[in-house]
Amino acid sequence: MSDPILDPTFDPAARDRGGPAQPLLSVTGLVKHFGGKRSWRGGEAKGAVRAVDGVDFAIAKGETLGVVGESGCGKSTTARLVMQIIKPDAGEIVFDGEAVGSRALDLEAYRREVQMVFQDSYASLNPRLTVEDTIAFGPRVHGVPRREATGRAHDLLAKVGLEPGRFAGRYPHELSGGQRQRINIARALALQPRLVILDEAVSALDKSVEAQVLNLLLDLKAELGLTYMFISHDLNVVRFMADRVMVMYLGKVAEVGPSDVILQQPSHPYTGALLASMPSTDPDNRTLEAPLFGDPPNPIDPPSGCRFHTRCRHTSAICANVPPPLAAVRPSHEVACLMAQPGSGHPLAAPLRENAA
Amino acid sequence: MSSPSSSPVPTGQPLVETKDLTVDFTGGARPVRAVAGVDLTLGAGELVALLGESGSGKSVTLRALMRLLPERRATTGGSIRVDGRDVAALGRKELARFRGGTVAMIFQEPGLAFDPVYRVGDQIAEAVMRHEGVSRRSGRARALELFERVRIPSAATRLDNYPHEMSGGMRQRAMIALALACRPKVLLADEPTTALDATVQIQILLLLRELQREFGLAVIFVTHDIxxxxxxxxxxxxxxxxxxxxxGDCRDVIRAPAHPYTRGLLFSRADHAFTKGTRLRTIPGSPPDLTALPPGCAFAPRCAEAMPACSAGVPEEIAASETHVARCILLRPGVQSRTDATAAA
Structure with a gap:
């Protein structure tokens, strides 16, 4: 088998192992708690930040999964766990049919397949490396000769819309925010990954520049056959980029489904509140009442039962006791809300039909 | 609640009036003109939003109004009158009374604006004591009243919190309480909701709108978000x-933007722009380098409708509608836009 890193003509599609039906990435039971004190008798750690607390999802080949949620909901931690920057406490990550960390797919091989772009374009670049050295760094670590790695860096610069002759020798501080983020994208693509995780990658940019970078991301996806996990707090941007959307709240998945369904007729009350919180763009139709009161609760001691029940306007007694499972309300649309589940005992839930086929 | 669509026209003198305000930073290798002639008039009970991208000079304008810029490295020109007084002529004591008493400011990062080693309630009480010469007890009482007014839950116990014990949204509410502590007439808000979550941002915006109406505040609200x-x-x-x-009037600027830059910003943000499968309409290039601005209209190098006349001089303000002006030569009578010309041909 030829090594995709050493052979620049290698077709990424030829790396497909499981076929189109196999999700590119599937994650089950992902858990990450930070800190806390564990008793010598064992059991749950006390006072731990339950950043990610049992998350399952899958990303199909060639799609863009948008991940939305407020600060503390665990979206960035999920991204870092998928990227294996931090180790999960529990859970399994399967990439194209191979468990990550197994003999068939060790971490070095996995990191050629998955790359990440961060929010802070300046902090994520080494200030003492020139642009071409930054981009060539990854391939060189993975054994590409220097001359060839530099050549590939120049190709990538052109691909992200920066003229190699002008930009190759510059340092990060000589670039604008938008240019730096293009460098970060080029660096992520240098190892020819199949999955790119974009963690708030356009959030720090000025609006006029943000639109340019979003267009670039769409072009690169089409040209290189990439799959994106696109994390953002901006629902407009997610609507534009994503095929499917996953909404997270306090370390759990609240709702996941096709983006046009989720962002138009959400089933989870939290998704509805997020949508209603978006500032109006019509001066005659301003928001009159805030959809939610207060801040998201602290993930150190999340509410019992449904984690959203403390802020939900449809909350009922059962919500504080029963954690809602993530269940399908229609094909490919899953919701973790007792109201959406027939026979759950929530007053607004449909009764259970015994004779349902 | 109805929307504050038509604010009362200020009678007599405006509360805030800047004429040809300029700010030059001279500390670096090359002098930078961050604000290049801003005329801004604001009456009581009026809320004006300064909208712009990073480096457009919106925050510097705000800081100049309160004389918060470092005097040795920043030169302020033009005139600033707030509540009938010339801000540049204020002496040290007058300035201390003016800040907080007449004009107050809320910042993007409330976590950085509070002193981390004092209780939030004490910081508010101290401001009231210093400005109004009242006792500690009445300072605390006023702090409590304000905490309840900005709807901080269990206000009495929250007064004894240190800033780090509060969540972001609550800190911003406390910041607003601090800003209102000495009954200012003008409130300056510098991206007060940018660091907040979406569901919290809308709460703070509605609170500000409500307080502004209730206290008849003049508010300058700096934001990058249309x-x-x-x-x-x-x-x-x-x-x-x-x-x-x-x-101009909010409705006019949003509905019928007259400057190509505003149009570009709106087209890249409006709801319909984010349709899947289409491409976003973008403004090419990047925000300008303030040390090397082009002659004439600074937006011309990025403008799809630029023509040679754009570089001839800075365009004057031309009326686009009755309540709305823009600096673009396309509004001059007889000047035809290129896109119109091609459409006619």
Missing amino acids: GVATEVADRIAVMYAGRIVER
């Missing part, structure tokens, strides 16, 4: 490279 400006503003002023390129 949606946020649309939610709160009576009037909008769009800044680019240190100048106001378009200003």
Whole structure:
């Protein structure tokens, strides 16, 4: 088998192992708690930040999964766990049919397949490396000769819309925010990954520049056959980029489904509140009442039962006791809300039909 | 609640009036003109949003109004009158009374604006004591009253919190309480909701709108987000490279933007722009380098409708509608836009 890193003509599609039906990435039971004190008798750690607390999802080949949620909901931690920057406490990550960390797919091989772009374009670049050295760094670590790695860096610069002759020798501080983020994208693509995780990658940019970078991301996806996990707090941007959307709240998945369904007729009350919180763009139709009161609760001691029940306007007694499972309300649309589940005992839930086929 | 669509026209003198305000930073290798002639007038009970991208001079304008810029490295020109007084002529004691007493400011990061080693309630009480010469007890009482007014839950116990014990949204509410502690007439808000979550941002925006109406405050609200400006503003002023390129009634500016820059910003943000499978309409290039501005209109190098006349001089303000002006030569009578010309041909 030829090594995709050493052979620049290698077709990424030829790396497909499981076929189109196999999700590119599937994650089950992902858990990450930070800190806390564990008793010598064992059991749950006390006072731990339950950043990610049992998350399952899958990303199909060639799609863009948008991940939305407020600060503390665990979206960035999920991204870092998928990227294996931090180790999960529990859970399994399967990439194209191979468990990550197994003999068939060790971490070095996995990191050629998955790359990440961060929010802070300046902090994520080494200030003492020139642009071409930054981009060539990854391939060189993975054994590409220097001359060839530099050549590939120049190709990538052109691909992200920066003229190699002008930009190759510059340092990060000589670039604008938008240019730096293009460098970060080029660096992520240098190892020819199949999955790119974009963690708030356009959030720090000025609006006029943000639109340019979003267009670039769409072009690169089409040209290189990439799959994106696109994390953002901006629902407009997610609507534009994503095929499917996953909404997270306090370390759990609240709702996941096709983006046009989720962002138009959400089933989870939290998704509805997020949508209603978006500032109006019509001066005659301003928001009159805030959809939610207060801040998201602290993930150190999340509410019992449904984690959203403390802020939900449809909350009922059962919500504080029963954690809602993530269940399908229609094909490919899953919701973790007792109201959406027939026979759950929530007053607004449909009764259970015994004779349902 | 009805929207504050028509604010009362200020009678007599405006509360805030800047004429040809300029700010030059001289500390670096090359002098930078961050604000290049801003005329801004604001009456009581009016909320104007300064809209612009990073480096457009919106925050510097705000700081100049309160004389918060470092005096040795920043030169302020033009005139600033707030509540009938010349801000540049204030002495040290007058300035201390003016800050907080007449004009107050809320910042993007409330976590950085509070002193981390004092209780939040004490910091508010101290401001009231210093400004109004009252006892500690009545300072605390006022702090409690304000905490309840900005709807901090269990206000009495929250007064004894240190800033780090509060969540972001609650800290911003406390910041607003601090700003209102000495009954200012003018409130300056510098991206007060940018660091907040979406569901919290809308709460703070609605709170500000409500307080502004209740206290009859004049508010200058700096933001980069058109949606946020649309939610709160009576009037909008769009800044680019240190100048106001378009200003007018909120509805007019949003519905019928007259400057190509405003149009570009709106087209890249409006709801319909984010349709899947289409490409976003973008403004090419990047925000301008303030040390090397082009002659004439600073937006011309990025403008699809630029023509040679754009470089001849900075365009004057031309009326686009009755309540709305813009600095673009396309509004001059007889000047035809290129896109119109091709459409006619």
